[in-house]
Amino acid sequence: MAKETNQVLNHNYDGIEEYDNPLPPWWKMLFYITIIWGVGYLAYYHVLEIGDLQDAEYVTEMELAEEALQAQMANESSEGSTPAVPTVVLTGDDALAAGKNIWDKPGQCTSCHGANGEGMIGPNLTDAFWLNGDGSLDSVVEIVTVGVPAKGMIPWAGTLRPEEIKYVSSYVLSLKGSNPDNARPPQGKKF
Numbered sequence: 001m002a003k004e005t006n007q008v009l010n011h012n013y014d015g016i017e018e019y020d021n022p023l024p025p026w027w028k029m030l031f032y033i034t035i036i037w038g039v040g041y042l043a044y045y046h047v048l049e050i051g052d053l054q055d056a057e058y059v060t061e062m063e064l065a066e067e068a069l070q071a072q073m074a075n076e077s078s079e080g081s082t083p084a085v086p087t088v089v090l091t092g093d094d095a096l097a098a099g100k101n102i103w104d105k106p107g108q109c110t111s112c113h114g115a116n117g118e119g120m121i122g123p124n125l126t127d128a129f130w131l132n133g134d135g136s137l138d139s140v141v142e143i144v145t146v147g148v149p150a151k152g153m154i155p156w157a158g159t160l161r162p163e164e165i166k167y168v169s170s171y172v173l174s175l176k177g178s179n180p181d182n183a184r185p186p187q188g189k190k191f
């Protein structure tokens with residue numbers, strides 16, 4: 001073990017002097033361990049290539065996640081429905097009021113579909129004609145969730161929670177047949 005010599009080094013900074021003592025053994029030990037670790041690491045990952053590199057690890061994890069997702073989806077569809085996507089249109093006052101709230105929020109739906117769903121930039125949502133899907137709740141929820149980015153319909157999944165998408169979609173369906181003023185002519189297929 002290195003011994004302290006208490007020998008003062010030959011410099012003096014504003015009255016501060018320094019002993020010439022060796023570094024503590026535990027500190028040096030750590031230092032040697034990091035060197036040995038580094039050699040081992042290099043050999044393991046880069047020379048012998050036993051360990052997966054980060055990008056390979058990433059691919060493996062993504063594959064595992066995809067498998068887990070497929071398994072989960074298979075599970076859910078065998079139960080008949082997924083919890084996030086409802087199959088029943090909500091008609092309760094509370095749900096429709098919540099839907100109207102989301103619909104009316106500035107910059108959300110009315111700027112493109114008009115205050116009453118009569119259509120502006122986006123299509124008329126009050127008629128029986130649909131460009132996308134078949135006008136069922138599932139299909140409206142799907143369009144609102146993923147949008148039609150190429151045609152200017154925003155995907156709302158990042159902004160609205162699944163519950164909110166369900167509310168606003170039910171509200172949209174409640175507008176059917178309301179014949180608002182200035183309605184845009186029908187587009188798409190009739191359902």
Ligand code: HEC
Binds near residue numbers: 140
């Ligand atoms: C930036 C403009 C814009 C906003 C904001 C917008 N939409 Fe749309 N939306 C569109 C356009 C454009 C289409 C037509 C897409 C196409 O041509 O396939 C559309 C299509 C739709 C459709 C399908 C209509 C059909 O006939 O297939 C639904 C349902 C819909 N939007 C609901 C909503 C709801 C609900 C909101 C608010 C949460 C909303 N949109 C906000 C532009 C918008």
